Amino acid sequence: MVRDTVIQWRARLSRYRLVGGKCRECQKAFYPRVKSCPYCGSRSVDDVELPRVGRLVAYTAVYSVESEARSGSPVVVGLVDLGVARVVSEITDVADPDKLERGSQVEAVFRKLYEDGDEGVIVYGVKFRPRR
Ligand SMILES: [Zn+2]
Numbered sequence: 001m002v003r004d005t006v007i008q009w010r011a012r013l014s015r016y017r018l019v020g021g022k023c024r025e026c027q028k029a030f031y032p033r034v035k036s037c038p039y040c041g042s043r044s045v046d047d048v049e050l051p052r053v054g055r056l057v058a059y060t061a062v063y064s065v066e067s068e069a070r071s072g073s074p075v076v077v078g079l080v081d082l083g084v085a086r087v088v089s090e091i092t093d094v095a096d097p098d099k100l101e102r103g104s105q106v107e108a109v110f111r112k113l114y115e116d117g118d119e120g121v122i123v124y125g126v127k128f129r130p131r132r
Contacts, residue, residue, distance in 0.1 A: 004121065018108055018126050020085050022048035029085040052108040053131065054082040061097035080106055080128050093129040105131040 020031035024044035028037065031050060036043050059078035076091040078100075092111055094100060106128040113125040 004116070004119070018050045018052060019047050020050050020087075021045040031085050031087045048084070050085055050087070051082045054080040054087070054106055054128070056091070056100065056102055056104050056106050057081045057086065058102060059091055059097070059100055076100070078106070078128065087128075090127045091129065092127040100130065107131045
């Protein structure tokens with residue numbers, strides 16, 4: 001429990017504020033933020049707050065989700081282009097995945113990610129939804 005809480009605390013910047021990393025060497029941005037640049041391996045990485053609106057590059061819908069916390073399927077997972085970086089995220093508030101369009105605008109929203117059934121810890125974070 002304590003260890004999990006520490007892990008959640010460390011992940012708060014990327015979860016709640018959509019903070020990724022930006023490499024000082026190659027200038028590329030990425031999400032989630034990691035210690036070493038995934039492009040060039042440099043460990044000179046700064047925090048960078050990413051834009052909250054992007055475009056849906058690709059997506060897939062999962063219709064059979066094995067979880068007690070998930071009653072409303074399908075679950076849609078998409079690749080979102082934020083201009084400076086691409087993010088893989090759940091796409092929420094989608095009643096019919098067939099009506100999603102590649103290239104359409106999506107925006108970051110703050111939602112429940114999952115619930116730890118044993119400890120009762122509810123973890124919140126960023127998902128994306130179609131922009132209206
Ligand atoms: Zn780099």
